[in-house]
Amino acid sequence: MTISGSTKRKAMIVTGEASGDLHGANLIQATREIDPDIVFFGVGGCRMAAEGCEILIPGESLSVMGLAEVFGHFSTIYRAYRKLKHILSGPARPDVLVLLDFPEFNLRLARAASRVGVPVLYYISPQVWAWRRGRVKKIARVVDRLAVIFPFEPELYAGENVEVDYVGNPLLDEIRITRARDSFLREHGLDPSREVVGIFPGSRRQELKYNLDVMISAAKIIHSRRPDLQFLLPVASSLKPAEMRDRLAEIQLPIFLVDDNIYDAIQACEAILTVSGTVTLQIGLIGTPMAILYKMAPFTYFVGKRLIKVPHIGLANIVAGEAVAREFIQHQATPENLADELLRLLEDQEYRRKTLEGLSRIPRKMGERGCSRRVARMVSEMCGRESQDR
Numbered sequence: 001m002t003i004s005g006s007t008k009r010k011a012m013i014v015t016g017e018a019s020g021d022l023h024g025a026n027l028i029q030a031t032r033e034i035d036p037d038i039v040f041f042g043v044g045g046c047r048m049a050a051e052g053c054e055i056l057i058p059g060e061s062l063s064v065m066g067l068a069e070v071f072g073h074f075s076t077i078y079r080a081y082r083k084l085k086h087i088l089s090g091p092a093r094p095d096v097l098v099l100l101d102f103p104e105f106n107l108r109l110a111r112a113a114s115r116v117g118v119p120v121l122y123y124i125s126p127q128v129w130a131w132r133r134g135r136v137k138k139i140a141r142v143v144d145r146l147a148v149i150f151p152f153e154p155e156l157y158a159g160e161n162v163e164v165d166y167v168g169n170p171l172l173d174e175i176r177i178t179r180a181r182d183s184f185l186r187e188h189g190l191d192p193s194r195e196v197v198g199i200f201p202g203s204r205r206q207e208l209k210y211n212l213d214v215m216i217s218a219a220k221i222i223h224s225r226r227p228d229l230q231f232l233l234p235v236a237s238s239l240k241p242a243e244m245r246d247r248l249a250e251i252q253l254p255i256f257l258v259d260d261n262i263y264d265a266i267q268a269c270e271a272i273l274t275v276s277g278t279v280t281l282q283i284g285l286i287g288t289p290m291a292i293l294y295k296m297a298p299f300t301y302f303v304g305k306r307l308i309k310v311p312h313i314g315l316a317n318i319v320a321g322e323a324v325a326r327e328f329i330q331h332q333a334t335p336e337n338l339a340d341e342l343l344r345l346l347e348d349q350e351y352r353r354k355t356l357e358g359l360s361r362i363p364r365k366m367g368e369r370g371c372s373r374r375v376a377r378m379v380s381e382m383c384g385r386e387s388q389d390r
Helices: 018-034 046-050 067-072 074-088 103-115 135-142 181-187 205-225 241-248 262-268 278-286 298-307 315-320 335-347 349-359 371-382
Strands: 009-014 038-044 054-058 096-100 120-123 145-148 163-166 196-200 230-234 255-258 271-275 290-294 327-329
Touching (some): 009 018, 009 074, 009 103, 018 038, 018 096, 038 046, 038 074, 096 103, 103 135, 145 371, 196 205, 196 262, 205 271, 205 290, 230 262, 241 255, 262 278, 271 278, 278 290, 278 315, 327 335
Parallel strands (some): 009 096, 038 054, 096 120, 145 163, 196 230, 196 271, 230 255, 290 327
16 A cells, blocks of 8 residues: 555545446545645545556455345455554544545445444435435444435434535536537447337446346347447446457447447437436437336345335436336336337337436535535545635
8 A cells, every 4th residue: 555655634425326426536636726735545446547546456356246246246245344443543543534425335334434433424415215224323333424305304314413615416417418429429430310128227237247147138139120220338347348248249339339428329319218317317318218117136035125215216206206217117018118218218208308308407406516525525634634625
């Protein structure tokens, strides 16, 4: 660990998600602008590394979802936890621990930091509004400050001994359309005169394991009915394009892989089939009609169905407060159902109009820009010196 000899103030930052890597990178950049005396190290991906974070453990090595999946990766996860716990109490201990999402791992790390007196900032806090609300008291015991991204979250912690700041949503700062649709499609080998269907299979290998095959089967049905359509599949930064190409090598479909600006890819599509997660909110902010699916290990689904307390799983629907995109979960996520919904979004103009109308309400419900900069000020303050930002 090269950062141990630094005389600058240190922030350990930890995330295991591709979306967390993006938000972490923007936070590091914003912190550098207002307080360049802070250096970052910890767990993340290539975007955080590009902003100068020393990556001790790649986030993708820890990124698993569901009880069954965690058991299969327990030794890797435990070794990472032990390594970070040791740093928290050693000579290179950070001035602040910044946690992004990834709650099952990060809450344990927060407890370890709390025990040795390292201040904890939790950014994009655990979704206690969706499931396991009993964690509110646990979070309040081990976290010093919470930076929450939905306006309804602060009231969940009312009466608890933890400082909660609503900072807005980081996606509002990250939306960047860099190319017109036609030039983007031509650059990636697609025909701009033909409609494009997006296939967004997620950023975790477990998501690919349970969702990619059914998405490809749905694409085959769509292509059989509409051979004029093209398919675009973005490859997340946590995955390798070569591996995805190998998985699709035997499939006789016009599927084009891109590892580019996600918002350019979203804008280029007329409709998108996507897994649940942050990506549904990214799609919703651009306003492209979508169908949401999610399949998981049977045991994980059995347990999760009894714990989750929200009417929707897609963040776009949760923020909108209504089903602006249909959701197909587990047994409902059949190739036929998914293909029918995508074709309806493309061909039923009244249905498409109502969908677009619902999606247009999402940006208005997400607060103001400047989220990363607000959290950067919190990092600076918790590192022991007030920000010089004006």
